[in-house]
Amino acid sequence: MNEAAENSPEWSDIGTQVTRLVREIIARVADKWTMPIIEALHEEPNARFNQLQRAVDGISQKVLTQSLRQLESEGLVERTAYAETPPRVEYKLTPLGESLGEAFCGVWIWAEKHCQQIEASRAAFQEKRK
Amino acid sequence: MNEAAENSPEWSDIGTQVTRLVREIIARVADKWTMPIIEALHEEPNARFNQLQRAVDGISQKVLTQSLRQLESEGLVERTAYAETPPRVEYKLTPLGESLGEAFCGVWIWAEKHCQQIEASRAAFQEKRK
DNA sequence: CAGTATCCAGTTGGATACTG
DNA sequence: CAGTATCCAACTGGATACTG
Numbered sequence: 001m002n003e004a005a006e007n008s009p010e011w012s013d014i015g016t017q018v019t020r021l022v023r024e025i026i027a028r029v030a031d032k033w034t035m036p037i038i039e040a041l042h043e044e045p046n047a048r049f050n051q052l053q054r055a056v057d058g059i060s061q062k063v064l065t066q067s068l069r070q071l072e073s074e075g076l077v078e079r080t081a082y083a084e085t086p087p088r089v090e091y092k093l094t095p096l097g098e099s100l101g102e103a104f105c106g107v108w109i110w111a112e113k114h115c116q117q118i119e120a121s122r123a124a125f126q127e128k129r130k
Numbered sequence: 131m132n133e134a135a136e137n138s139p140e141w142s143d144i145g146t147q148v149t150r151l152v153r154e155i156i157a158r159v160a161d162k163w164t165m166p167i168i169e170a171l172h173e174e175p176n177a178r179f180n181q182l183q184r185a186v187d188g189i190s191q192k193v194l195t196q197s198l199r200q201l202e203s204e205g206l207v208e209r210t211a212y213a214e215t216p217p218r219v220e221y222k223l224t225p226l227g228e229s230l231g232e233a234f235c236g237v238w239i240w241a242e243k244h245c246q247q248i249e250a251s252r253a254a255f256q257e258k259r260k
Numbered sequence: 261c262a263g264t265a266t267c268c269a270g271t272t273g274g275a276t277a278c279t280g
Numbered sequence: 281c282a283g284t285a286t287c288c289a290a291c292t293g294g295a296t297a298c299t300g
Contacts, residue, residue, distance in 0.1 A: 011172070011235040023166065025241040025248060030160030036153065042141070049282050060274055065283065075251035086281045087280080096244060103240035105141040110233035111155040114226060118155060121205035179262050190294055195263065216261040217300080 028074075029100060033059055033067050038093065038101050041077065046090040076100060158204075159230060163189055163197045168223065168231050171207065176220045206230060 028034075033056070040055040041047060047055065053064050068091060071077040076097035082088040093101070158164075163186070170185035171177060177185065183194050198221060201207035206227035212218040223231070 011231055011238065021245050021249070022238070022241045025245050026165060026237060027162050029241070030165075030237070032157050035156060035160070063273060073252050073255035074248045089282060096247065099244075100237075100240060101141055103236040106233040106236040107156060107160065107230075108141065108152070110230055111152045111159070114229075115151050115155050117226065118204045119151070122203050125203035191263075193293060219262060
């Protein structure tokens with residue numbers, strides 16, 4: 001039995017009820033950068049902008065700004081600007097943001113457990129295609 | 131307490147161990163179409179190509195083909211072609227594919243539970259910006 | 261039916277320069 | 281420091297036409 005499903009309703013039940021809105025939300029939060037940012041903010045609460053950019057690894061300033069604004073608009077991240085010079089801005093997860101991280105935990109565990117197998121599959125598929 | 135975290139290790143523990151490969155896998159499977167396709171295949175095992183395209187709602191033939199090839203290469207989907215005319219090709223989830231669906235269950239539940247709140251947040255954010 | 265091939269418009273995102 | 285603004289190259293993905 002799979003540990004991620006033990007205390008969840010059968011996911012087929014969920015699937016049949018799903019609305020367009022839910023799908024849109026999932027597609028949104030499951031993009032390239034959302035989880036890395038949420039992870040970084042979980043690791044370092046009240047992180048500042050440049051600190052976050054270093055933590056996220058590979059994200060550009062532009063995309064980090066965009067992502068943070070979106071996460072803020074969705075209530076997943078809270079932004080606090082202090083009126084100082086030089087300016088200081090801190091970001092932290094809201095409880096909703098933390099709960100998304102927890103919800104994603106199952107996927108993370110799945111990926112850790114099976115990433116070797118997936119890599120092997122890809123390699124085998126390439127071989128077969130030759 | 132959040133139901134998704136009840137029987138998982140603390141996700142901060144996971145985060146610190148995460149490798150580049152795991153992140154890449156997550157970014158891959160968490161794209162726009164992977165979950166809708168896996169959901170459709172879970173609902174209708176042994177679905178045929180056109181059946182799948184109708185089920186997934188909005189996906190183009192090209193992208194469905196690409197996605198299925200990728201899922202196949204990763205060992206999440208099994209493709210069976212029957213040597214008939216007209217050709218018949220059936221797709222189904224592998225056990226690995228099923229397990230990904232189960233792992234994603236937590237995110238699905240999260241999205242269902244909070245989508246109203248997120249919509250409200252977005253609206254409020256728009257208002258504030260005016 | 262189950263694709264492949266091609267064209268092309270729209271979006272994404274990096275690099276760079278500039279600002280309060 | 282924490283962004284905003286702009287330009288532009290690359291990738292994504294839809295529409296269409298064609299094929300075994």
